[in-house]
Amino acid sequence: MDWRQIFYHSMNMFNVFIVAYFFLVNGTYTWLMLLSLATTWIHARRLGYQGLDEIRESVVTPPATIVIPAWNEQDIVVNSVRSILKTDYPGLEVLVVDDGSTDETLQRLVDAFDLIKMDLTFRPRIATHAVRGFYANPNIPNLLVINKENGGKPDALNVGLSMCRTPYFCTLDTDCILERDALLRLMRPIIRSPINTVASGGIVRIMNGCEVRDGQVVRVGLPKTLLERFQVVEYLRSFLYGRTGWDALGGTLIMSGAFAVFHRESVIESGGFAQDTVTEDMDLIVQLHRWAASSGRKIKMVFTSDPVCWTECPSSLANLGRQRRRWQMGLCQTLWKNSEILFNRKYGLIGMISYPFQLYVEALGAVVEFLGYFMVPLALLFGMVPPTLYVLFVCLALLYGGFLSIGAVLLEDLTYRRYPRYRDLATLMLYAFLENIGYRQVILYYRFQGVARFLSGFRQWEKVIHVGAQE
Amino acid sequence: MPFLIEHISEAVLAMNVLVFLAACLLIVTAFLRRRGRTKYFHRIDALRRQYGPTISGVLDGKVEFGKGLGILAAMAGSDRVQVLELLLLEQKIDPSQLPIMRQLCQDLGLVDIWQEQLEASGGGKKSGESRATPNRIRGISGRFGYMIRASGANNLGIIRHQPSWPLLVRALGDVHPDVASVAARSLAAIGEPESFKPLLDCLYNVVLNTSSQVSLRSIKMALVSFPLEQATLLVPSLRHLHRRIRFLAVDMIREMVERRAAVNDEFVLAPPTFTPELSELFLTRLNDDENPDVRARAAPVIAYLADPRAAYALQTLLGDKEWFVRLHAARAFAKRKYESRAYFIASRLCDPQWMVREASAQTLLSFGRQGLSQLYDYALTTTDRYSKEQIADEIQRAGLIPELLAQYELDGKGKEFELLEQLADLGITSYILEAVEGSCGRNLRTRFLADFGRHPDLQIRTWVRGLASGNPISKLRHRATVARATAPQAERA
Numbered sequence: 001m002d003w004r005q006i007f008y009h010s011m012n013m014f015n016v017f018i019v020a021y022f023f024l025v026n027g028t029y030t031w032l033m034l035l036s037l038a039t040t041w042i043h044a045r046r047l048g049y050q051g052l053d054e055i056r057e058s059v060v061t062p063p064a065t066i067v068i069p070a071w072n073e074q075d076i077v078v079n080s081v082r083s084i085l086k087t088d089y090p091g092l093e094v095l096v097v098d099d100g101s102t103d104e105t106l107q108r109l110v111d112a113f114d115l116i117k118m119d120l121t122f123r124p125r126i127a128t129h130a131v132r133g134f135y136a137n138p139n140i141p142n143l144l145v146i147n148k149e150n151g152g153k154p155d156a157l158n159v160g161l162s163m164c165r166t167p168y169f170c171t172l173d174t175d176c177i178l179e180r181d182a183l184l185r186l187m188r189p190i191i192r193s194p195i196n197t198v199a200s201g202g203i204v205r206i207m208n209g210c211e212v213r214d215g216q217v218v219r220v221g222l223p224k225t226l227l228e229r230f231q232v233v234e235y236l237r238s239f240l241y242g243r244t245g246w247d248a249l250g251g252t253l254i255m256s257g258a259f260a261v262f263h264r265e266s267v268i269e270s271g272g273f274a275q276d277t278v279t280e281d282m283d284l285i286v287q288l289h290r291w292a293a294s295s296g297r298k299i300k301m302v303f304t305s306d307p308v309c310w311t312e313c314p315s316s317l318a319n320l321g322r323q324r325r326r327w328q329m330g331l332c333q334t335l336w337k338n339s340e341i342l343f344n345r346k347y348g349l350i351g352m353i354s355y356p357f358q359l360y361v362e363a364l365g366a367v368v369e370f371l372g373y374f375m376v377p378l379a380l381l382f383g384m385v386p387p388t389l390y391v392l393f394v395c396l397a398l399l400y401g402g403f404l405s406i407g408a409v410l411l412e413d414l415t416y417r418r419y420p421r422y423r424d425l426a427t428l429m430l431y432a433f434l435e436n437i438g439y440r441q442v443i444l445y446y447r448f449q450g451v452a453r454f455l456s457g458f459r460q461w462e463k464v465i466h467v468g469a470q471e
Numbered sequence: 472m473p474f475l476i477e478h479i480s481e482a483v484l485a486m487n488v489l490v491f492l493a494a495c496l497l498i499v500t501a502f503l504r505r506r507g508r509t510k511y512f513h514r515i516d517a518l519r520r521q522y523g524p525t526i527s528g529v530l531d532g533k534v535e536f537g538k539g540l541g542i543l544a545a546m547a548g549s550d551r552v553q554v555l556e557l558l559l560l561e562q563k564i565d566p567s568q569l570p571i572m573r574q575l576c577q578d579l580g581l582v583d584i585w586q587e588q589l590e591a592s593g594g595g596k597k598s599g600e601s602r603a604t605p606n607r608i609r610g611i612s613g614r615f616g617y618m619i620r621a622s623g624a625n626n627l628g629i630i631r632h633q634p635s636w637p638l639l640v641r642a643l644g645d646v647h648p649d650v651a652s653v654a655a656r657s658l659a660a661i662g663e664p665e666s667f668k669p670l671l672d673c674l675y676n677v678v679l680n681t682s683s684q685v686s687l688r689s690i691k692m693a694l695v696s697f698p699l700e701q702a703t704l705l706v707p708s709l710r711h712l713h714r715r716i717r718f719l720a721v722d723m724i725r726e727m728v729e730r731r732a733a734v735n736d737e738f739v740l741a742p743p744t745f746t747p748e749l750s751e752l753f754l755t756r757l758n759d760d761e762n763p764d765v766r767a768r769a770a771p772v773i774a775y776l777a778d779p780r781a782a783y784a785l786q787t788l789l790g791d792k793e794w795f796v797r798l799h800a801a802r803a804f805a806k807r808k809y810e811s812r813a814y815f816i817a818s819r820l821c822d823p824q825w826m827v828r829e830a831s832a833q834t835l836l837s838f839g840r841q842g843l844s845q846l847y848d849y850a851l852t853t854t855d856r857y858s859k860e861q862i863a864d865e866i867q868r869a870g871l872i873p874e875l876l877a878q879y880e881l882d883g884k885g886k887e888f889e890l891l892e893q894l895a896d897l898g899i900t901s902y903i904l905e906a907v908e909g910s911c912g913r914n915l916r917t918r919f920l921a922d923f924g925r926h927p928d929l930q931i932r933t934w935v936r937g938l939a940s941g942n943p944i945s946k947l948r949h950r951a952t953v954a955r956a957t958a959p960q961a962e963r964a
Binding site: 045116123193396399433 | 479480483484487490491493494497498501502504505621622624625648649653656659677685686687688691692695696729730825860861863864867868869897898900901902905
């Protein structure tokens with residue numbers, strides 16, 4: 001065989017692989033979509049008798065702490081804490097960990113809540129960077145601000161974890177706004193489950209375009225820019241049927257650290273938030289699975305779609321790129337670090353399906369898809385694929401992507417209907433289709449960059465700038 | 472090869488068409504559903520406007536019951552039952568309106584429907600006692616019938632329909648955990664004393680049968696909602712051989728007691744609320760249980776007992792070998808009637824477990840002036856650094872520093888001075904300096920500068936340096952300069 005034959009042969013092989021990959025991935029997504037359609041519909045119907053009042057009023061309800069790591073968030077931190085202090089939950093405590101901000105984050109908190117610097121005792125349960133001081137107001141006993149040396153988000157979370165006094169804690173990003181009863185809803189599966197539930201995640205929705213008043217989203221609307229609108233559809237798809245589907249299968253491997261509740265002692269016993277990856281939330285979930293498997297504990301991690309946390313999505317390509325590169329790099333780091341789980345029967349569905357899916361589809365898929373965008377046209381150029389077939393296949397890819405995103409929008413509309421106007425629904429449908437032309441490719445590029453950075457050993461955390469909710 | 476490609480092309484084309492049609496179907500479904508829901512909500516809003524005043528009028532007594540009932544009963548439509556259910560149960564009512572609501576639901580036939588829904592299936596009913604199920608209910612016993620059964624149970628609980636309690640008790644054995652949990656909640660809302668025992672059996676089942684699908688917390692939530700008078704029924708559980716059942720029983724009594732005590736400052740446990748048998752059990756058996764969790768949870772209950780032996784029992788628990796028993800005992804002492812025991816509580820300020828030290832300090836603070844004095848005395852006499860730090864933590868978090876400084880300003884070299892000196896020696900000066908700087912009078916600053924201006928603490932040194940270099944009051948500036956100059960050489964360096 002000469003080099004030309006080898007080239008042709010390789011191209012053919014790759015094309016066959018791409019087609020097989022396409023069907024495997026989309027088949028899995030379709031299956032997840034159908035599964036989440038059923039489970040979300042059932043869940044929404046069950047909400048009618050779930051009894052939030054009982055949880056709110058019962059002495060049995062375990063107290064919880066909201067831990068907010070903040071680094072250079074001077075523009076949004078005060079409103080965020082104000083909003084969180086209004087969360088409807090019995091025995092709520094709020095811990096803000098200022099991770100050595102170089103801006104006025106700490107000072108603005110001190111001014112807004114009349115905080116006084118106190119020299120309290122810090123008893124670390126997990127090794128962390130040094131704590132510089134504590135800030136509290138005796139008249140707001142459930143708020144404590146901790147100022148520490150910069151050590152990254154996981155380090156800040158570990159400081160919060162060490163200071164947390166309640167059996168459960170909720171991690172929350174500074175740019176997030178919680179719906180008043182979101183924590184009650186998030187704790188409900190923990191209270192109602194007969195199995196020890198060590199983690200409970202809720203849905204993160206995009207706040208851009210919504211009307212915020214008094215620290216609460218009072219009118220839901222769509223953002224103005226294309227980029228933000230695409231992200232609305234993407235979040236719906238990711239949370240409403242990605243996470244719901246995996247949860248229904250019992251294969252939760254990712255939970256957004258922007259809004260999730262964890263059992264404190266389980267997290268501490270498993271080693272706390274690891275600092276060797278840039279996605280500490282996913283890493284913690286995998287770590288908890290490993291801890292449970294090694295210690296023979298029966299635990300549960302759940303995702304529920306009704307507790308809502310509103311977050312600000314990046315409104316510029318630069319910020320979006322930073323966010324997505326980090327997510328992808330963190331995914332690769334976590335999967336690499338926990339490669340023992342891959343096809344390990346000890347981990348059940350996690351080891352046999354969830355982990356391989358994350359590895360082959362979510363992590364390596366970025367490379368396959370990225371290469372596909374170059375190789376398939378190349379095959380067309382060399383006459384290895386008939387133009388008709390190529391066009392048909394491109395159409396199929398676009399249509400299928402649109403179909404899946406439209407499914408997510410339908411799921412939203414069948415269950416929670418957060419976007420009340422017809423115009424919003426129509427816009428979402430349109431964007432669900434359009435996101436496959438341009439936006440998907442941009443995201444794929446960032447994901448590819450994330451994988452490349454992982455392979456090159458780059459480990460830096462890229463900060464996404466938040467402008468805060470416009471009240 | 473060309474033959475194959477053509478076939479593939481045809482297949483991909485077919486897939487394109489299929490996916491396109493599926494996507495269109497989803498879009499059409501979304502819009503049709505949206506239209507349907509919009510129409511439904513408009514209709515509900517219209518019905519709310521039409522019947523809302525009648526319902527609220529009946530509940531407020533402004534509309535005669537019979538007349539209101541007639542208007543509501545005349546409501547037409549195939550979904551009449553669902554609409555009535557929605558309009559009635561969404562009302563925010565106070566307890567006095569509950570009987571009227573119950574009567575309305577009863578007379579409109581809703582209660583019968585909810586009972587039928589609950590009875591429909593689910594394994595709660597024993598074989599041989601089945602009743603003829605009405606046709607409309609038969610359809611709900613399928614795969615998703617549990618949602619209807621749970622809704623029925625929920626609605627009966629909302630209106631606290633007392634005669635339905637046997638049905639709800641039966642629903643505790645439903646095959647679906649949702650129904651059992653909701654039934655437990657409704658039973659708690661109704662509060663029928665006779666339903667306490669079946670709920671307790673359900674709890675036993677959850678504890679002893681590991682395959683149970685019902686959450687322990689759900690059943691416990693229901694049980695603790697019952698009045699404290701029901702605690703007598705927990706006596707067998709308190710004597711149970713299973714250590715976890717004993718623990719749960721004690722914990723439930725604790726929660727019942729604390730709920731009652733939360734609304735009554737002078738609350739004590741005495742007959743007839745709490746029988747002598749229960750008191751005896753707590754004072755002679757549970758305070759010495761082999762399960763430390765039982766001993767720990769018994770402490771808060773013992774604290775409320777009117778019996779004179781309670782204080783001694785608590786004191787014993789305060790010296791327990793398990794730290795969390797000592798912790799609960801220290802917290803339990805936080806009641807006015809134990810002010811005279813402050814000395815014993817202070818003895819735990821040197822506990823090896825910091826949470827016990829913290830609880831002891833907080834309990835002393837809850838005693839007011841007497842406790843505070845005890846706390847200060849202990850801080851000044853102890854040589855244990857950990858105890859000192861713990862006390863300092865509590866003084867700061869309770870916001871007592873300004874008070875301490877005010878007293879120091881008045882007394883000069885009293886106990887407060889010594890305490891401030893101790894805090895400075897420990898390096899706990901941030902709050903002190905902030906309070907000194909924030910004080911209105913110049914006297915405090917002058918006095919503090921005179922007493923502590925030469926102290927080696929870094930924050931004090933920085934403060935003195937600040938005063939010396941930039942304070943507008945020349946006298947203060949001069950004193951600060953002197954304090955700086957005369958500070959020990961090492962610290963100045």
